[in-house]
Amino acid sequence: MDASPSPAPSNFVRDIILDDLKSNKYEGRVQTRFPPEPNGYLHIGHAKAICLDFGLADEFGGHTNLRFDDTNPEKEETEYVESIKADVKWLGFHWDGLFYASDYFDQLYEWAMKLIKDGKAYVDDLSAEEIRKHRGTLTEPGKDSPYRNRAAAENLNLFERMRAGEFADGSRVLRAKIDMASPNLNMRDPVMYRIVHAEHHRTGAKWCIYPMYDYAHGESDSIERVTHSICTLEFEDHRPLYNWFIQQLGIFPSRQIEFDRLNLTYTLLSKRKLLQLVQEGRVRGWDDPRMPTLSGIRRRGYTPEAIRNFVASIGVSKTTGVIELAMLEHFVREDLNKRVPRVMAVLRPLKVVIDNYPENQVEEMDAVNNPEDAGAGTRKVPFSRVLYIEQDDFREVPPPKYFRLSPGREVRLRYGYFITCTTVVKNASGEVVEVHCTYDPATRGGNAPDGRKVKSTIHWVSAAHAIDAEVRIYENLFTKEDPNQVEDGQDFTANLNPNSLEIVTGAKLEPSLASAAVGGRYQFERLGYFCVDLDSKPGALVFNRTVALKDAWARVEKKQGAKS
Numbered sequence: 001m002d003a004s005p006s007p008a009p010s011n012f013v014r015d016i017i018l019d020d021l022k023s024n025k026y027e028g029r030v031q032t033r034f035p036p037e038p039n040g041y042l043h044i045g046h047a048k049a050i051c052l053d054f055g056l057a058d059e060f061g062g063h064t065n066l067r068f069d070d071t072n073p074e075k076e077e078t079e080y081v082e083s084i085k086a087d088v089k090w091l092g093f094h095w096d097g098l099f100y101a102s103d104y105f106d107q108l109y110e111w112a113m114k115l116i117k118d119g120k121a122y123v124d125d126l127s128a129e130e131i132r133k134h135r136g137t138l139t140e141p142g143k144d145s146p147y148r149n150r151a152a153a154e155n156l157n158l159f160e161r162m163r164a165g166e167f168a169d170g171s172r173v174l175r176a177k178i179d180m181a182s183p184n185l186n187m188r189d190p191v192m193y194r195i196v197h198a199e200h201h202r203t204g205a206k207w208c209i210y211p212m213y214d215y216a217h218g219e220s221d222s223i224e225r226v227t228h229s230i231c232t233l234e235f236e237d238h239r240p241l242y243n244w245f246i247q248q249l250g251i252f253p254s255r256q257i258e259f260d261r262l263n264l265t266y267t268l269l270s271k272r273k274l275l276q277l278v279q280e281g282r283v284r285g286w287d288d289p290r291m292p293t294l295s296g297i298r299r300r301g302y303t304p305e306a307i308r309n310f311v312a313s314i315g316v317s318k319t320t321g322v323i324e325l326a327m328l329e330h331f332v333r334e335d336l337n338k339r340v341p342r343v344m345a346v347l348r349p350l351k352v353v354i355d356n357y358p359e360n361q362v363e364e365m366d367a368v369n370n371p372e373d374a375g376a377g378t379r380k381v382p383f384s385r386v387l388y389i390e391q392d393d394f395r396e397v398p399p400p401k402y403f404r405l406s407p408g409r410e411v412r413l414r415y416g417y418f419i420t421c422t423t424v425v426k427n428a429s430g431e432v433v434e435v436h437c438t439y440d441p442a443t444r445g446g447n448a449p450d451g452r453k454v455k456s457t458i459h460w461v462s463a464a465h466a467i468d469a470e471v472r473i474y475e476n477l478f479t480k481e482d483p484n485q486v487e488d489g490q491d492f493t494a495n496l497n498p499n500s501l502e503i504v505t506g507a508k509l510e511p512s513l514a515s516a517a518v519g520g521r522y523q524f525e526r527l528g529y530f531c532v533d534l535d536s537k538p539g540a541l542v543f544n545r546t547v548a549l550k551d552a553w554a555r556v557e558k559k560q561g562a563k564s
């Protein structure tokens, strides 16, 4: 079968699949699975795995199952199952089969009995601690357990009694009988089953023994006739065990392929650590817009397209690296730039009075909705005598290279007029609270008939028409590129950024935003991309900043700061 041309460059996983198709290893079939453990919400790292699993199967006309790897009853919950399903759909993928490792508990139990009968598995009475001590190290072989050579009949009896609930948690395990001297520690009689008297989110109290990942995973792949089982590199050393179980049982030979997991600067991608942030109240929940979870970045306004483009561009490899968070943000900007409407919003308002503009006059200015999309049309924005501009767009004493409004300086109001600052009004503490200007009526729409130029265009909102909003500005959740890098005795929470959330109340928005609906995305001109948060209510809008625009002035200021 010839692969149709793919937009993304090829990668080694795809090449393996192509080889298997060429040699007809799986009769031309490609089947993958995405196997999350329902012990937390999916994060952007999982998006990479999802895009690979579903993307490759789609490319070759294959199938992908969503399979919940639910073998740790104490950590797994239905809430997580539901969130994972929603996140996969949101990313734009559709699973063929929906399965749970727990669907296979009976089959896995039967196969374990077969391995016992064949002398390939045994019940061990050693404690977890003793098993660890017997395992040896990378340089020393392990030691056999005194229970290793139990007769099959005794093992069968004990295993059945483990299942029947006769023994306490941790008192016995079932182990595969492989090779205690193997250079690969995973092959030193790995544990297959442990006793856990716990309620399972699907099977309830039916089981009190649960299969370990290494036993359950490959066998579940095989049951579903998965051809290519794509997982992250930490499982590379588990592949011999994956293959060993399949060979001993003589079942469908699924093929495990490992790729590099995604790491991002200033970000933690571990469900366990993200859960800790939620439980300790460090964030507002799994869907806090600062979280790297799919639900968090969705709430923040990231699009599935941006994430898929990002994943495609980072590729897959056999060595683990760290990707710049800025690169993800680049793809978010690139996607939003094409599709979202522009509006004018002032986050930190400064009142501007245009003294020579007629009182009570209102003009409707034509504004372009999206310069990147001619079909997006135009809208009317009301202009009047009293406006708001950003505090940042005025300096009483302008520093070098600052071209925005200052006394005596003329600037352009976007879609409006040229204005010149005449005087300022200060409060008792000397802060500028109001700026007075004059406007040139001949510059309506933004150009002077005499061709004179201004060096700056600033945005504004008419005070009488403005609507109020709360705007939540997010910065990186962690201050260190590698949040795991800590001093002795600290954990990663020591690197949390205390300023990762800034709540700006009293922002002023152009009136067209009165009808903005939850989830709606906009570019606030000159500021960045924003979306309407779930907490919004009619008359009390709340926006999240999805990502800032690249701010040219901030860069100049930073450079100047660095020099002085």
Ligand code: ATP
Pocket (backbone or CB within 6 Å): 034, 035, 036, 037, 038, 044, 045, 046, 048, 049, 069, 230, 231, 232, 260, 261, 262, 263, 269, 270, 271, 272
């Ligand atoms: P975590 O440590 O965050 O819990 P996990 O690997 O235990 O991650 P699973 O639910 O077992 O999470 O993962 C489901 C699939 O997603 C696996 O195939 C796993 O390899 C993949 N995956 C998890 N994290 C990443 C990541 N950062 N980059 C790429 N793939 C990932």
Ligand code: MG
Pocket (backbone or CB within 6 Å): 037
């Ligand atoms: Mg896991």
